[in-house]
Amino acid sequence: ADIDAGKTKSSTCANCHGRNGISAIPMYPNLAGQKEAYLAIALKAYRDGTRKNMVMGPMAQQLSDEDIADLAAYFASLDPSGK
């Protein structure tokens, strides 16, 4: 997984989850400092439809395994306090 590539790919994510991985929207989770393995599992579950969400499903379906690995590594690398 490539953290820098994940950062590049994360611009869409940032609209809801924050540029620093801290969501501005209470319904949406913070991603900063979250477990990398969990983030990848969540994105794959959205992609394959086992986790259903009208926002995340269509976006996750655009992602390759490599994209998911890069995004998970990037958000896991961020400071969980948002700094």
Added chain:
Amino acid sequence: ADIDAGKTKSSTCANCHGRNGISAIPMYPNLAGQKEAYLAIALKAYRDGTRKNMVMGPMAQQLSDEDIADLAAYFASLDPSGK
């Protein structure tokens, strides 16, 4: 929601998600400092089965709306860096 009550109710959660809300298991998410509204949505989705998980489903089914509110408030109140 009652943070202190949430702490009391959180002992089962701590087995996987950590006493400080930082999971010791890479597959499982950190909860410390997560958005309160998101945590409540997640627990309700596990409870009603719209989010399917063999571990979380049966546990969430034990929870009342008040339990969920208390647990969400408690984990949201924890330091996201785990301190």
